Amino acid sequence: MSKRVTKKMVTPFETCGATGAVILVNLYDPQIPTMRLFLEAVENANLPALLVGNKLDLVSQEEVRRVQDELGMKFPVMSLLTGENVPAVVAGIEKRFPEGSRIVVLGIFNSGKTSLIAKLTGKNLKIGDLPGTTLEFEEHSWNGRVLIDTVGQVIDVNRPFMVGYDFTGCTGPAEMFEKALRLEAEGILSSIPTAKEGFLKALEAIHERLKKGGKIVTTGAGASALVAEEIAGQCYETGVPCLCITNNMAQALPVSFAKGTGEEEGGLARFIATCVEPKDVLVAISASGGTGFVYEAARLCREKGALTVAITENKDTPLGKYADIVIKSNAKPEGPSSTRIQTAHLAIGHALVCILAALRGVTAEESIGYMLPEKIATKKMGIK
Numbered sequence: 001m002s003k004r005v006t007k008k009m010v011t012p013f014e015t016c017g018a019t020g021a022v023i024l025v026n027l028y029d030p031q032i033p034t035m036r037l038f039l040e041a042v043e044n045a046n047l048p049a050l051l052v053g054n055k056l057d058l059v060s061q062e063e064v065r066r067v068q069d070e071l072g073m074k075f076p077v078m079s080l081l082t083g084e085n086v087p088a089v090v091a092g093i094e095k096r097f098p099e100g101s102r103i104v105v106l107g108i109f110n111s112g113k114t115s116l117i118a119k120l121t122g123k124n125l126k127i128g129d130l131p132g133t134t135l136e137f138e139e140h141s142w143n144g145r146v147l148i149d150t151v152g153q154v155i156d157v158n159r160p161f162m163v164g165y166d167f168t169g170c171t172g173p174a175e176m177f178e179k180a181l182r183l184e185a186e187g188i189l190s191s192i193p194t195a196k197e198g199f200l201k202a203l204e205a206i207h208e209r210l211k212k213g214g215k216i217v218t219t220g221a222g223a224s225a226l227v228a229e230e231i232a233g234q235c236y237e238t239g240v241p242c243l244c245i246t247n248n249m250a251q252a253l254p255v256s257f258a259k260g261t262g263e264e265e266g267g268l269a270r271f272i273a274t275c276v277e278p279k280d281v282l283v284a285i286s287a288s289g290g291t292g293f294v295y296e297a298a299r300l301c302r303e304k305g306a307l308t309v310a311i312t313e314n315k316d317t318p319l320g321k322y323a324d325i326v327i328k329s330n331a332k333p334e335g336p337s338s339t340r341i342q343t344a345h346l347a348i349g350h351a352l353v354c355i356l357a358a359l360r361g362v363t364a365e366e367s368i369g370y371m372l373p374e375k376i377a378t379k380k381m382g383i384k
């Protein structure tokens with residue numbers, strides 16, 4: 001029996017009749033604020049929960065300790081890939097949840113929820129590194145217990161308007177306004193520690209490439225396309241050569257000349273890679289890290305020898321994999337709409353361009369020169 005849910009709206013786990021929860025933490029990209037949300041949710045539901053760290057093969061002991069410190073508790077860690085410590089974790093789950101238990105497996109996408117269930121049950125399940133591989137709550141029997149696979153988001157659909165912000169407790173539009181702006185600001189501030197190292201690395205590498213005659217190409221889709229456009233616009237105003245190619249087909253018009261090579265077929269990714277020279281930098285923006293043409297463009301550009309920089313909330317994704325440098329925001333948790341992530345990415349983009357301009361010694365007078373309109377004599381109406 002499976003309960004169909006849509007990708008963007010998740011049935012609260014209470015409705016699956018769970019009697020216990022295993023919460024998986026992706027040690028490689030722990031997303032602490034979201035994990036706190038999961039912990040809070042199971043506590044509110046009075047659900048006995050077991051926290052388990054996965055992807056131990058990708059991190060150092062020191063990082064494991066840091067994640068445990070940030071979450072304020074020690075918990076078992078394992079690697080489902082190498083099998084390290086898996087038997088001990090399985091024994092722990094059996095001990096904690098007696099026969100007859102209905103165990104819901106929670107965690108962000110890519111933390112290994114479906115992999116764990118496949119390991120326990122021996123079933124061949126759909127596992128993948130793209131957000132949205134599992135799209136329904138699925139039940140699997142294991143050892144006299146039921147394991148419930150979930151979608152990698154916890155959204156309480158009983159709360160009013162969780163799509164953008166949680167306005168619970170706000171008495172009216174005035175309080176909602178203040179809360180919205182504070183949440184946007186928090187998304188920027190909580191991205192400082194996660195983005196800093198990648199940002200500084202990217203800044204230095206981009207500065208070097210620009211000095212050697214390279215340019216920046218930005219890309220993204222949807223709201224991330226707007227971030228890509230904003231970065232390119234700011235670059236123009238500070239004299240940095242920057243092209244922007246997004247899934248806005250006006251920018252990618254030549255792609256439509258090659259019939260049948262639309263976005264899904266990778267035409268857009270190939271077009272971007274054609275415009276990027278080995279000395280250039282691709283700045284690829286994707287909140288999810290799973291936008292097809294964006295990560296494919298990064299893969300192709302890297303293959304050519306260009307530097308690839310990702311701005312994303314999720315580094316354990318195809319985009320994270322194909323980026324030489326990841327600038328990771330930390331603007332979640334929130335509903336499925338990603339206003340806070342976009343705001344954080346805009347702030348990161350602004351910082352990147354403004355610091356680049358400072359490093360390049362752009363003076364106030366020069367920047368005025370880049371911005372001022374210049375009148376160019378042109379033919380008079382009607383005279384050919």
Ligand SMILES: Nc1nc2c(ncn2[C@@H]2O[C@H](COP(=O)(O)OP(=O)(O)O)[C@@H](O)[C@H]2O)c(=O)[nH]1
Binds near residue numbers: 057107112126
């Ligand atoms: N490196 C590594 N990868 C893992 C591990 N466990 C799972 N994966 C990979 O992580 C990705 C997401 O796994 P999946 O089970 O679909 O995650 P879910 O979204 O939480 O259900 C897949 O590519 C898995 O092969 C692990 O311990 N180490």
Ligand SMILES: [Mg+2]
Binds near residue numbers: 114133150
């Ligand atoms: Mg899954």
